[in-house]
Amino acid sequence: MNHTKGPLSLEIAMRLQKMILTEKEYKPNDRIPDERTLALRLGVSRNSIREAIKVLVGNGVLIVKRGVGTFVADNPDFISDPFRLSLIEDYRELQIKWYEVRLMVEPEAMRLVAERITPKELEQLTLLEQECADLIRNGLDYTIADNNFHTFLAKATHNEIIERLIQGIGASVSSGIAMGKDLARRNALENHRLIVEYIKKRDGTGAYHAMRLHLLQGKEDIMNQSIRVEDEMIQ
Structure with missing residues (x-):
């Protein structure tokens, strides 16, 4: 079965979202690793990570605190995916x-x-x-x-x-x-x-x-x- 995926940044955003919502690797209010660390871990460019983070910030999963870092929102599960649609691949x-x-x-x-x-x-x-x-x-x-x-x-x-x-x-x-x-x-x-x-x-x-x-x-x-x-x- 063919799965038609979106652009790389969206695929990365979905992967990061699953790490937060499904795998619970990062919990509410946790600071996520910096772009360089995430890029090395996922084997993608820092620019792709940056674009993926923008998607998740827009969806309410992540919050950027200038000069401090990027954090998981207080209630990312409800805000970002109340219908669990991210599980559709x-x-x-x-x-x-x-x-x-x-x-x-x-x-x-x-x-x-x-x-x-x-x-x-x-x-x-x-x-x-x-x-x-x-x-x-x-x-x-x-x-x-x-x-x-x-x-x-x-x-x-x-x-x-x-x-x-x-x-x-x-x-x-x-x-x-x-x-x-x-x-x-x-x-x-x-x-x-x-x-x-x-x-x-x-x-x-x-x-x-x-x-x-x-x-x-x-x-x-x-x-x-x-x-x-x-x-x-x-x-």
């Missing part, structure tokens, strides 16, 4: 299932956002969309900005269950940005703006369809990228 399967769940939740949630978002929240949402767009246009890593955008939309539903559900799933699965990168950039750039435009108009139906389009495109990008990877493996 087939990266393609994990991504596709993630999008299937999001398609059932996030488009409908946009109706609530359009109805309930406050003027102050709308200003902040606009800034988050612009921040993500600027990073994309400048060719920079926008993974965290993308996650912040979707997390804020969940919060703007003013429904704590929806907010925690979307945050929990998002923290458990690394974004599809890493696979089909150029396609994902275009998707986020165009459809984030469209979602915000409909929300500004208080058009819940328009926001619903914009989010659905965004997620369907993301799922298609992952599937197409996975097919290309498999074809290259066969060749």
Whole structure:
């Protein structure tokens, strides 16, 4: 059985996460070894370790204390992987299932956002969309900005269950940005703006369809990228 994995940094992030959550090698509030030590142990570059740590910091597993070191969070198991999704090793399967769940939740949630978002929240949402767009246009890593955008939309539903559900799933699965990168950039750039435009108009139906389009495109990008990877493996 072929397992389509993500980029090396994500594979390393999953390995480190298992060392923390499953193997209990590092416990809450423990300081993890420095980049050089981890790189030697796992047989990878320090840059790969650095990128993997960024992923785990974004997921809430690790906390960086400047001038001190990198530490395991107080409650990394709940914050990072409440659904134990990190145990799914087939990266393609994990991504596709993630999008299937999001398609059932996030488009409908946009109706609530359009109805309930406050003027102050709308200003902040606009800034988050612009921040993500600027990073994309400048060719920079926008993974965290993308996650912040979707997390804020969940919060703007003013429904704590929806907010925690979307945050929990998002923290458990690394974004599809890493696979089909150029396609994902275009998707986020165009459809984030469209979602915000409909929300500004208080058009819940328009926001619903914009989010659905965004997620369907993301799922298609992952599937197409996975097919290309498999074809290259066969060749």
